[in-house]
Amino acid sequence: MTVPTISLNDGNQIPQLGFGVFLVEPDEAERVVTDALEVGYRHIDTAAIYKNEEGVGRAIAASGIPRDELFVTTKLWNEDQGTESAHAAIDRSLERLGLDYVDLYLIHWPSPTRGKYVESWKAMEQIKAAGKARSIGVSNFHQHHLDEVIEASDTVPAIDQIELHPKFAQTQLRSYGKDKGIAIEAWGPLGQGKYPLFELPEITSAAEAHGVTPAQVVIRWHLQHGIIVFPKTNSRERAQQNFDVFGFELTDAEMSAIDGLDDGTRVGADPDTAT
Numbered sequence: 001m002t003v004p005t006i007s008l009n010d011g012n013q014i015p016q017l018g019f020g021v022f023l024v025e026p027d028e029a030e031r032v033v034t035d036a037l038e039v040g041y042r043h044i045d046t047a048a049i050y051k052n053e054e055g056v057g058r059a060i061a062a063s064g065i066p067r068d069e070l071f072v073t074t075k076l077w078n079e080d081q082g083t084e085s086a087h088a089a090i091d092r093s094l095e096r097l098g099l100d101y102v103d104l105y106l107i108h109w110p111s112p113t114r115g116k117y118v119e120s121w122k123a124m125e126q127i128k129a130a131g132k133a134r135s136i137g138v139s140n141f142h143q144h145h146l147d148e149v150i151e152a153s154d155t156v157p158a159i160d161q162i163e164l165h166p167k168f169a170q171t172q173l174r175s176y177g178k179d180k181g182i183a184i185e186a187w188g189p190l191g192q193g194k195y196p197l198f199e200l201p202e203i204t205s206a207a208e209a210h211g212v213t214p215a216q217v218v219i220r221w222h223l224q225h226g227i228i229v230f231p232k233t234n235s236r237e238r239a240q241q242n243f244d245v246f247g248f249e250l251t252d253a254e255m256s257a258i259d260g261l262d263d264g265t266r267v268g269a270d271p272d273t274a275t
Ligand code: NAD
Pocket: 019, 020, 021, 022, 023, 045, 046, 108, 139, 140, 161, 162, 186, 187, 188, 189, 190, 191, 192, 193, 213, 215, 216, 230, 231, 232, 233, 234, 238, 241, 242
């Protein structure tokens, strides 16, 4: 099965469906990522703060999959923001991953109280220029954070990875991203299991109509909106299910019904106040 790719503003391509490893325990990561690679995922989303980069790296090495067929993302943790500290942080991440470069490096949160995200963005530009990250972007940036880094630098972030699921659909930021050429990635695409998303009639009725699960409907909703998505699971069976989403298409009416669920319910922190 071929996963569609999205073209980034720097000319690189990213597989639109990937696999996230937030809250995958360090000693589970190698097994979980090995399963994901065997299922067919080629895009893995980790972060320094997940403490599982080593396990991800071991799974990649053991897989024998050519490096250029994989897309690996990691993230600069808040405490490492700043010029020297960002350079040191990418080196540590690469070492843990056992890689010469990542495909995507993201500033994890703006962490505004530190006042360092613009400086860190300039370090990201240097990290890309040094070949340690093929693409660079940000995460949890509101429009005003994006405007600030765009104004202060020579590079428009390729990606903004933001909380995004049917009850928190981020329509404004998605349309801003479209205008600026910033691709949008969804974190918590299934609402992190923090509200009964899979029981909402707009989702269960589409699942019944297509003979698929509610999770597959939600992943399909992201994909049909052009959003990059990487649901997380420790279960190989669910990983397989979440990858099997290219054999059906939601109708316009089903898409609109799910769009109508957006009521501004966040499951995570507000980036303006998160430290
Ligand atoms: P998610 O929305 O992917 O939800 C994960 C939960 O859904 C887990 O409890 C899992 O068991 C369940 N689930 C997965 N597949 C299922 C299925 N088929 N049926 C039923 N339940 C299923 O939440 P997430 O892990 O927070 O987000 C995905 C990825 O986004 C993360 O793993 C991480 O890579 C990234 N992320 C980034 C940030 C950030 O600040 N940038 C924050 C959170 C997550």
